[in-house]
Amino acid sequence: MRYISLGLLCASIPLLAQTPAPTTEQKEYFENKIRPLLAQNCFACHTNSQMGGLRLDSRDGLLKGGKSGPAVVAGDSDKSLLITAVRQTTDLKMPKNGHLTDEQIQNLTTWIKDGAAWPADEPSKTAQGEGYVIRPEARKFWSFQPLQKPVAPKVKDAAWAVNDIDRFVLAKLEKEGLKPTAPADRRTLLRRITYDLTGLPPTYDDVKAFESDKSANAYEKVVDRLLASPQYGEMWARHWLDVTRYAEDDYRIAQKNMHRERYKFAYTFRDWVINAVNTDMPYDTFVKAQLAGDLMDEKDRDKMIPALGMNGLGVWQFNDNPPAIERAEEWHDKVDATSKALLGLTVGCARCHDHKYDPIPQKDYYRLASVFASTTFHAYPLVTKQEADAYDAKKKELEEKEKNLKEFQEQLSTLEAQVLFALSEDYMVAAWRVGSEKHATVASIAEKYKLDPEILERWTKFLKKKPTNYSYLAAWQKMVGGGGDLDQAKTLAHDFYQKAVEVDKQHAKIKAENEERMAKLKEANEVFDPMPNGIKRKLIQHQIDLKALDREASYLWRDMFETDLPESQVNMNDMDDKKPGLLKLTDWALERRLNPEFAGHLTRSKADIEAFKKAMPPEYPIASGLQDNKEPADLKVFVRGNPYAFGEDAPRGFLSVLSEGNGNFSKGSGRLELAEDIVKQPVAMRVVANRIWRWHMGTGIVDTPNNFGVAGDRPSNPELLEYLASKFVADGMSWKKLTKAIVMSRTYQLSAAPVEPSITKDGANRYYWRANRRRLEAEGIWDGLLAASGKLELTKVGGPSAEMDTKMNRRGMYGEVSRVFPNDFQTLFDLPIPTLSAEKRYTTNVALQRLFFLNNEFVHKQAAAMAERVRSAGNDEAQVRKAFEIAYQRDPSAEELQMSVELLREPSPAPVKPEVSGPSTALAAKPAPESGGVVASTPAEEAKPASAAPKGPETPLEALCWALLSSNEFLFLN
Numbered sequence: 001m002r003y004i005s006l007g008l009l010c011a012s013i014p015l016l017a018q019t020p021a022p023t024t025e026q027k028e029y030f031e032n033k034i035r036p037l038l039a040q041n042c043f044a045c046h047t048n049s050q051m052g053g054l055r056l057d058s059r060d061g062l063l064k065g066g067k068s069g070p071a072v073v074a075g076d077s078d079k080s081l082l083i084t085a086v087r088q089t090t091d092l093k094m095p096k097n098g099h100l101t102d103e104q105i106q107n108l109t110t111w112i113k114d115g116a117a118w119p120a121d122e123p124s125k126t127a128q129g130e131g132y133v134i135r136p137e138a139r140k141f142w143s144f145q146p147l148q149k150p151v152a153p154k155v156k157d158a159a160w161a162v163n164d165i166d167r168f169v170l171a172k173l174e175k176e177g178l179k180p181t182a183p184a185d186r187r188t189l190l191r192r193i194t195y196d197l198t199g200l201p202p203t204y205d206d207v208k209a210f211e212s213d214k215s216a217n218a219y220e221k222v223v224d225r226l227l228a229s230p231q232y233g234e235m236w237a238r239h240w241l242d243v244t245r246y247a248e249d250d251y252r253i254a255q256k257n258m259h260r261e262r263y264k265f266a267y268t269f270r271d272w273v274i275n276a277v278n279t280d281m282p283y284d285t286f287v288k289a290q291l292a293g294d295l296m297d298e299k300d301r302d303k304m305i306p307a308l309g310m311n312g313l314g315v316w317q318f319n320d321n322p323p324a325i326e327r328a329e330e331w332h333d334k335v336d337a338t339s340k341a342l343l344g345l346t347v348g349c350a351r352c353h354d355h356k357y358d359p360i361p362q363k364d365y366y367r368l369a370s371v372f373a374s375t376t377f378h379a380y381p382l383v384t385k386q387e388a389d390a391y392d393a394k395k396k397e398l399e400e401k402e403k404n405l406k407e408f409q410e411q412l413s414t415l416e417a418q419v420l421f422a423l424s425e426d427y428m429v430a431a432w433r434v435g436s437e438k439h440a441t442v443a444s445i446a447e448k449y450k451l452d453p454e455i456l457e458r459w460t461k462f463l464k465k466k467p468t469n470y471s472y473l474a475a476w477q478k479m480v481g482g483g484g485d486l487d488q489a490k491t492l493a494h495d496f497y498q499k500a501v502e503v504d505k506q507h508a509k510i511k512a513e514n515e516e517r518m519a520k521l522k523e524a525n526e527v528f529d530p531m532p533n534g535i536k537r538k539l540i541q542h543q544i545d546l547k548a549l550d551r552e553a554s555y556l557w558r559d560m561f562e563t564d565l566p567e568s569q570v571n572m573n574d575m576d577d578k579k580p581g582l583l584k585l586t587d588w589a590l591e592r593r594l595n596p597e598f599a600g601h602l603t604r605s606k607a608d609i610e611a612f613k614k615a616m617p618p619e620y621p622i623a624s625g626l627q628d629n630k631e632p633a634d635l636k637v638f639v640r641g642n643p644y645a646f647g648e649d650a651p652r653g654f655l656s657v658l659s660e661g662n663g664n665f666s667k668g669s670g671r672l673e674l675a676e677d678i679v680k681q682p683v684a685m686r687v688v689a690n691r692i693w694r695w696h697m698g699t700g701i702v703d704t705p706n707n708f709g710v711a712g713d714r715p716s717n718p719e720l721l722e723y724l725a726s727k728f729v730a731d732g733m734s735w736k737k738l739t740k741a742i743v744m745s746r747t748y749q750l751s752a753a754p755v756e757p758s759i760t761k762d763g764a765n766r767y768y769w770r771a772n773r774r775r776l777e778a779e780g781i782w783d784g785l786l787a788a789s790g791k792l793e794l795t796k797v798g799g800p801s802a803e804m805d806t807k808m809n810r811r812g813m814y815g816e817v818s819r820v821f822p823n824d825f826q827t828l829f830d831l832p833i834p835t836l837s838a839e840k841r842y843t844t845n846v847a848l849q850r851l852f853f854l855n856n857e858f859v860h861k862q863a864a865a866m867a868e869r870v871r872s873a874g875n876d877e878a879q880v881r882k883a884f885e886i887a888y889q890r891d892p893s894a895e896e897l898q899m900s901v902e903l904l905r906e907p908s909p910a911p912v913k914p915e916v917s918g919p920s921t922a923l924a925a926k927p928a929p930e931s932g933g934v935v936a937s938t939p940a941e942e943a944k945p946a947s948a949a950p951k952g953p954e955t956p957l958e959a960l961c962w963a964l965l966s967s968n969e970f971l972f973l974n
Contacts, residue, residue: 269309
């Protein structure tokens with residue numbers, strides 16, 4: 001067979017004198033169907049490298065062609081060599097080492113018949129090398145300006161303010177004609193500060209102690225106690241993990257386990273953040289560690305390594321796309337997350353063109369991308385070198401044993417397949433008998449003709465497959481459908497077998513030739529990207545000109561000897577459950593055919609491997625991070641974001657608008673220089689001060705925390721933000737000091753009660769005249785339920801994550817965080833999907849949330865455990881009081897006490913049904929005093945339960961506890 005590069009078949013044809021401009025529909029078709037197809041399958045060889053003299057990244061390139069003719073004849077797909085190549089019906093076969101799907105081939109055909117419209121590229125000035133000038137007025141944008149130290153303004157009600165934060169807030173309120181509401185009562189304030197700083201509810205005893213403490217610094221003592229609590233770091237680390245898109249897996253097509261590539265030790269980054277927050281690590285050190293912990297001072301380096309998980313934990317690309325595309329996606333993820341999280345700028349918007357709003361040229365995007373392009377993934381052992389080396393040696397030995405076993409099994413499987421292949425005609429005729437002879441079954445025919453019933457069963461199914469992947473069985477199926485006789489069956493069986501033999505011979509020949517070529521090129525060209533979990537992404541793979549069977553022959557061989565192909569065309573790597581091909585024997589199907597010697601060797605090998613695994617030391621933890629390449633790599637600008645079309649050079653460097661001089665980096669990848677430049681920026685200090693304010697107050701002064709650019713919000717109180725940022729810097733970039741200043745302000749201690757005219761003038765509370773009422777976040781709900789049941793485990797900080805199910809008694813932040821299959825509870829209560837930096841959590845209010853409290857086993861389990869805690873309190877009245885103390889940290893009102901006691905004295909528990917009110921009807925939704933929202937909201941009133949609802953509360957006391965835990969007062973924070 002001849003294998004000719006598509007580029008060698010190209011000669012020239014006259015270009016159309018006037019090509020009409022593509023219509024909107026043609027543009028959309030091209031961008032959605034054609035450009036991605038060409039980029040993923042053709043650009044690696046046919047852009048700058050111009051293999052065969054052919055470029056496929058422009059219409060002119062396609063029409064001009066290469067050395068032997070046009071790749072495309074606009075309007076005539078039959079004369080277009082591009083279509084001939086991808087159909088693979090002649091010696092010309094493209095793409096190399098692969099096949100397009102029928103749908104992709106049809107899309108190309110339709111596009112060419114429609115004139116091969118190609119929208120004109122409009123690259124940015126940067127891509128053309130014409131330069132980009134940042135206008136002086138753009139540099140004067142408010143967030144880019146040097147930090148000021150504003151003097152606290154004078155206010156009319158000087159007695160109201162207790163610190164400068166209050167003075168800035170009150171000055172704005174007075175200017176806007178607003179008045180602050182009254183202070184919160186002590187119980188409300190203690191619940192608020194305890195949740196804000198630790199994510200946990202206070203106890204009833206905590207509330208009583210605070211209410212009875214009449215000292216002037218009673219509140220400050222509470223704040224200091226909570227800031228010193230280990231739970232403070234857990235709560236505030238979770239805020240930061242949202243910003244840095246923390247997750248413990250990525251999607252991987254080739255991963256058989258639900259396509260989840262898990263990162264077993266991802267928690268080491270989470271635990272580092274917890275510790276950094278608890279120890280009040282200065283923010284500049286905090287930032288440097290996450291970007292370049294491995295490059296910091298040697299005395300601190302080991303402690304900072306886990307911080308590299310910010311970018312070491314992905315998002316990584318395992319989608320079997322060309323390496324150039326996957327790498328570009330990974331660099332984009334890092335540029336986007338880093339710039340949003342630390343600078344509050346959407347640099348990622350400059351990937352394909354100059355930023356439309358901010359003074360960020362496309363070149364600046366690729367200068368930052370060059371920083372990350374100069375790094376690779378690295379797993380840093382978190383044990384001594386001796387421990388790591390000892391484990392690695394054992395692991396290598398185990399892998400060798402497993403490799404030898406696999407090769408032995410493959411050899412046996414191949415031998416058995418060849419034996420069965422030689423019997424193909426017998427099995428095909430037998431399969432015809434099963435379908436044609438009266439009362440014939442697979443078992444009866446197999447026994448009569450001395451065939452294997454399992455293999456015969458496979459043949460009967462194989463011969464009925466629709467001709468989706470290949471047409472070799474078309475004649476057989478036509479014969480069977482027409483009621484053909486035995487002689488016809490034998491003839492067609494023989495014909496098919498001869499074709500299959502030829503395909504098998506071709507496959508063996510091509511495999512041997514390819515292996516020979518790979519062996520010659522291996523040393524010089526075998527280059528890999530290291531990826532998490534020891535995975536290697538092969539690079540330069542498109543430069544090796546390997547041969548392949550044509551499409552139909554390839555599918556037939558795979559279907560018979562490798563993998564059972566589905567009748568519908570799919571990506572083979574995307575198949576969750578790959579069944580063995582027609583003649584491939586695995587596991588017991590193979591082992592039962594082995595002679596005693598082979599079977600004994602197989603058994604001994606498996607036993608040896610299992611014993612070796614048990615004797616191995618435990619796997620040591622690692623930190624997922626980045627490390628610099630030996631030589632840094634400066635990218636070129638990707639025209640229109642296309643990783644195969646290059647513009648001017650983009651050397652490693654910082655954003656031009658924030659730089660003095662050229663801003664270039666010269667030390668390795670530039671990660672440490674990048675971190676140092678970031679923490680010098682006034683905008684970076686404004687961003688973190690705004691985040692800390694928002695995490696306390698419910699909204700940000702700039703309420704687009706990830707966007708301090710032109711398209712983002714303007715600060716509702718610029719002077720206040722400037723004061724917070726400058727104070728943060730002056731106090732050594734201490735999170736705890738700024739936190740204490742905020743929570744000690746009278747502004748923070750206000751109630752959530754509305755007052756006029758403020759509610760009319762500022763309903764969104766952008767000027768902070770009252771507290772914002774907030775629903776607890778997902779972790780707060782989880783923790784609150786476990787705290788009420790008495791099951792919450794708080795003795796350990798950090799450690800591996802666990803699935804959030806009824807068995808998990810740790811805090812919600814220790815639940816697994818998945819990008820692939822987010823936990824239902826986390827998703828239901830609005831944990832952001834961690835594929836992007838999350839600037840805030842959005843609070844939804846949907847029926848499924850009420851159904852969770854109505855039906856979920858976890859809720860009822862905690863209600864039952866809470867009932868056990870309450871039962872020992874004494875009589876019915878004492879039990880009710882205890883239940884309210886646990887759930888709400890307050891005493892019940894007289895009405896609540898009366899209704900609850902009546903409920904406990906019900907003769908039997910009322911079943912939980914959607915059509916009638918459940919036992920919580922006695923506690924109807926009713927506004928509580930300032931310290932509460934509602935006493936209890938009956939879930940049955942709000943949503944119907946699932947069709948198969950679990951058993952409800954078994955006793956009136958459980959029903960009471962369940963109602964309290966399902967109420968708005970439990971779920972909301974004033």
